[in-house]
Amino acid sequence: MERLESTSFALSPEEATLYRALSARANYLAQDRPDIAFSTKELCREFAIPNKDSYQKLKRVCRYLIGLPRLVYVYGWQSLPDAIDVFTDTDFAGDKISRRSTSGGTVMFGAHNIRHWATTQTTLSLSSGEAELHGIGKGIQHALGLRSLFKDMGMDIKLRVHSDATAAIGIARRRGLGKLRHLDTEDLWIQSKIRSKDIQLLKVLGAINPADVLTKYIDAKTLAAALKTMGLEREEGRPESAPAAAQ
Numbered sequence: 001m002e003r004l005e006s007t008s009f010a011l012s013p014e015e016a017t018l019y020r021a022l023s024a025r026a027n028y029l030a031q032d033r034p035d036i037a038f039s040t041k042e043l044c045r046e047f048a049i050p051n052k053d054s055y056q057k058l059k060r061v062c063r064y065l066i067g068l069p070r071l072v073y074v075y076g077w078q079s080l081p082d083a084i085d086v087f088t089d090t091d092f093a094g095d096k097i098s099r100r101s102t103s104g105g106t107v108m109f110g111a112h113n114i115r116h117w118a119t120t121q122t123t124l125s126l127s128s129g130e131a132e133l134h135g136i137g138k139g140i141q142h143a144l145g146l147r148s149l150f151k152d153m154g155m156d157i158k159l160r161v162h163s164d165a166t167a168a169i170g171i172a173r174r175r176g177l178g179k180l181r182h183l184d185t186e187d188l189w190i191q192s193k194i195r196s197k198d199i200q201l202l203k204v205l206g207a208i209n210p211a212d213v214l215t216k217y218i219d220a221k222t223l224a225a226a227l228k229t230m231g232l233e234r235e236e237g238r239p240e241s242a243p244a245a246a247q
Helices: 002-009 013-029 034-044 052-067 126-153 164-174 185-195 210-215 220-229
Strands: 071-074 083-089 102-107 114-119 158-163 200-203 232-235
Touching: 002 034, 013 034, 034 102, 034 114, 034 210, 083 126, 083 164, 083 210, 102 126, 102 164, 102 210, 114 126, 114 210, 126 158, 126 164, 126 185, 164 185, 164 200, 200 220, 210 220
Parallel strands: 083 158, 158 200
Antiparallel strands: 071 232, 083 102, 102 114
């Protein structure tokens, strides 16, 4: 109902075209910017009928990028890690209209960030435990894909998945769904991976989970702490390696 009412504030065709163009460019930047991954995902979800509220969200992202134009990945020297650490988080029913949840995660190889994602879940979860279980499954998928890549390079890497969802961890560690009939049986493969010790599932405190910034809007202090954990630093000015602007 809220979405139907908001259509009365729809943008003009010219404004809608500009909105889609700028949002698409921001979404392109988000491939290397975990700090705007969730915001740009939300912008792109409103491509069909952008409205005045959508435009305000876009303006906030643009202002943020003006204030923080450069975010640098710092890959310092480190001993070769023996495992990939995947941090996952889920915002249960975060979309107030569709009630869909968002899964987010980041992959750390030692102190180095090598991947991140923020995606809207395709199914409607009936509980936070179900939504978090889907988020853990998404993280395991990324972990398995990266392990295959490492094997191609002759490296045998362990996999550790971290989540702050106690209920979802409990479901993943058990055998079968029991009385949880509303869960998809397709999630049972997660239990198989955990039970076989192919993947280690660990509990992480929500306050220090860097994936938190990939599932919801957060305050500046929380964002700064998460970026530091992911090895990202703010830089000023134009990088010396960047090509000169055309005159």
